[in-house]
Amino acid sequence: MWGDSKTEMQDVPKIVIKRLQGTAPVGTHPDADVLTAFAEKSLAEAERARVVEHLARCSDCREVVALVGLPATEVAAVKVFVTPTRASWFSWPVLRWCAAAGIVAIVLVGIVQYRQRARNKILVSSLTSGNETNATVESVPSPSASAAPAVPEMKEALSSTEKRRQEEIRKKALPSRTDNLVEDRLVVPMNPAMPKAQAMRGAAAGSASRGALGFANSGAGVVPKAAPPSSSSDTFTVNGNLQNATAAETPKLAPSLSGGQPSAAASAAQTVEVESQGEPITVTTNSEVPDQLIENKKQQPLSYQSSPTVGVVAAKDAATAQAASGMLRASPRWSIGADGSLLRSFDAGNTWVYVNVNSEQPDSRSKGARTAENTYESNKSKAQLNPVFRAVAANGSEVWAGGPAAALYHSSDSGAHWARVLPSSSGATLIGDITNIEFSDARHGRIATSAGEVWITADDGQTWTRQ
């Protein structure tokens, strides 16, 4: 009890309160003037004592004095409440949206700066590395002399992938949440005369897209429609973790440079367009010779575009560039649609046709892969027929397309016939989602997976080595 009385106010016996209540006010109430003077402490001693005496007995007057003495802070609070918001510019909704807009602007500025810095970095590194890029490709360890048969039978592949699929779905459960869609696109023309600057830009944008991962979620809803027309797209899944992203990024420079060599005489421009969309990668080859300056100019804005629109703009640019050159090629362009479908264009990206890689397979696998991938659920019957793709690479008539759950398809006739390929090396097979495919020429290629592995072939997919 003693302790209680210390923590809270000492209680008086109830009888005291009762008797206090019982005391009736005596005499007349002091008038308003006197009460005011009392509240303002301007009464003389004797008069003040009289008022106090009255107040001790009169609860009404106590209340009046208490009301009069209310602190001024309450007035201020009330004032805000009374005078309606005259300055609507500073009302809460406006401030809130201004703050949101400000944050977005800051993020955008940050991304632009990051890209520029990354580009500068690559510029330096590519200047110093020069021709050694070839060596890096070749120096990729290929230790497996006892490489497994390159093209396994389809049935085997199916049964083994069935198991793998389960694992992957489990694995994916976590990362798929962060399956951010960052659209980013870059073009790397492969003219050996001036390859560096272009390649740099490609790599720079590639690394920038890494930086942009995770912020363009909002773009996901917008992009799908725009993505198919874009000649190609690529995705760094967050799933594929950062290591993977870096792994995918550096080689981009190397193979494309080396790939430029064979066609150097023809001064062909190879365009590597990357659209990081939580999805596929594409390499398109253009045998034409676009004016470097024009190309430069056109690609210039790309690095400054905010992500959702870049793909479209780039596609338009590419299309107009080709239209301007007036040279249409026999070899088609390849792209991945927003829903993961494989798209092909024979007219430099103006119209895109959906390509079915396995009409002969009823394919429960692709369904599973599809449910695992929750990004574009909306699309349609062809999803049942076709697996979801994330990356496509084309080199002449050689086309490679890959997607989740180790779905790797190969066509050597520009997509007329497809075969499923399951890379394996010394007993191990490719697992995980294919996030990136690069083929520097018809024979040399490299596949990055979400498991962080990189598979390399030097013989058009006959044998594979795991890195």
Next chain:
Amino acid sequence: MSVTLPISGAVQSAVAEMLAELYAKSGCEKFGLDRESFAAILCGVAAKYIPAGARASDVCVFLRTLRVDELGLARACASGDNSAWEIFLTRYREKLYLTALRIAREESAARDLADSLYAELYGTNLRDGARVSKLESYTGRGSLEGWLRTVLAQEFVNRYRRTKRLVSLDEEMEDGGQFAAPEPEMVPTADSRLESSTDAALAALSSKDRLVLAAYYLDARTLADVARMLGVHESTVSRKVDKLAKSLRKKIVANMMQQGVERRAAEEAMEVDVRDLQVNIRRSLGQEIPAAAFSEKEKALNFQQKIAPRTKSLEETEI
């Protein structure tokens, strides 16, 4: 009304002495209030507050404390001077509504309160065919703004008291009977000696102490509120309440012991809540419940044991 009061010679001489100074200070000239009427106002005010036997010097001191400028403004308004009203409205109109809102804590009630005061200030009441403004009763003892606040608060308290007694029929039905429950307060206590002892203990306190007790325990004001009422610091009030509560217990027990009650019995009687007692009786008529007196007894015992050694040190002192 002030005219009816007899004006003593001391007041008249003091007013005459101070008139020039105060008249200049009040700035009544621009409201069309001449010296004579201003002197009459001062005399009325002084006559109202100065006791009969006061000397002229006392009256002078009193007159100096008046806020003659605001007094002049108020009286000019009361007499219907337009420029005075303009000044009054620009100065106090907004404040009046804000104050009403602060007091009533509700928009419509605040409007109502402020509007009714406006009506009174302007003078809707008629006396002898002329309207009488409430501003006529302002005497400049406090600030005009404070006076307006006080008048608002008084009006609010009046209304509140009035409406509090009106209980809706629905509420009465919910209470369990169409007759309002009788006020339980004035049921005679078991021990009249306890009451008399308590009254004696309270009477022994200063009026200020009783004011603190009433405001804190009876009106359930916060310490900050009480402190503001008295113009002292909150911690002072806190200490005072603590001290008062302790000394009251001692005094009540001592008074009861003087009347021949044993200490322990006195402690028990004091701790038992009269209202609890009633409820318990009522309940025990309906059903058997174990008497809860034990815990109370034990508490009182503990309290006594702990407080006994310290009673010497707890001498009552004025703040």
